[in-house]
Amino acid sequence: MSERGRPRVAVFRPADERIETARTLLDGLGVEAVADPMLAVEPTGATPEAAAYVVFTSKTGAELVADAGWTPGDATVVAIGPKTADALQAAGYTVDLVPDEFSSTGLVELLAERVGEEPRSSGERPAADDTSVEVARSDHGSPVLLDGLRDAGADVHETVLYRLVRPEGSGESADLAAAGTLDATCFTSSLTVEHFLDAAAARGVRDEAIAGLNDAVVGVIGEPTRATAESLGIDVDVVPTEATFEALARETVAHLRR
Missing domain, CATH: 3.40.50.10090 (Rossmann fold)
Incomplete structure (x- = not known):
């Protein structure tokens, strides 16, 4: 006390x-x-690779890609939660998806049907066979997200935007x-x-x-x-x-x- x-x-x-x-x-x-x-944040200088879905898991990552001038192109932009979404929107990006549960598990649940081999309805994917997911985050991200998306059938790539020390x-x-x-x-x-x-x-x-x-x-x-x-x-x-x-x-x- x-x-x-x-x-x-x-x-x-x-x-x-x-x-x-x-x-x-x-x-x-x-x-x-x-x-x-x-x-403490140590930026790597990297930016997300092109993919059908680009996933951000932190406000820090959103700010770093904005500072680097990254553009999403036709990608569906996904934020792990409201703070990350707010940072992306403040930088001028459109946030397309936010999970109901603000966690790696929530992101997997949100994207599993969209990137799975057999989507339940039409229009759930940006392109007919495009299951690519780019995960842009720190060097200490949970394996739950990458493993879960791969198990769902996604073609997953991870870009480390910053290191945490x-x-x-x-x-x-x-x-x-x-x-x-x-x-x-x-x-x-x-x-x-x-x-x-x-x-x-x-x-x-x-x-x-x-x-x-x-x-x-x-x-x-x-x-x-x-x-x-x-x-x-x-x-x-x-x-x-x-x-x-x-x-x-x-x-x-x-x-x-x-």
Whole structure:
């Protein structure tokens, strides 16, 4: 608990407007945000290849292709969720498809019939035999998306738009967890979990930090992140009903209040 009496909740968003938005949201929920960015973006300079469907899985990817002047041509543009869709639209792109579930699994469910060998109705594909899907994302994307699309019959190619690395100096939250003074965490990807533990190890408190997390409330954004956390010895308390940071923050704080 912080000196001001408000619970401390760690957030690991990149050090840009996303971490500030997280701070504002958590402040409004009556808790103290411990902003400890665990991801930094290193662009590769690559742009998506031509395909019938081009899939974007992050706001960062949308911004990078816009900065590079990429044009979709006749492709059907697919966004994993509303934040990615908003970023694409703000850059002037038309977003054709967004899944009901904002996750890799949701994208597979959305595209499976469209790229499958036997579509149920006409007009579901941009071209009669074009099942090509270009996935434009980071170097740490879930294999669920690529494997699921290939199993559905798609011709899948992946372009790595950027690499995600751990920022220098990260790990304040690991020290707090190790000291037993962190009340909750909001992990937004498997990589944030891994980088948190890397930072803890670098500070010599890995085991203590895991113990501290297991005495706190641990929220994760989806099932793949839950699987990663639990495989590393971290007990997960909250997986939000919707895979967005706002839902994660609200449901984690609600659990903490209980």
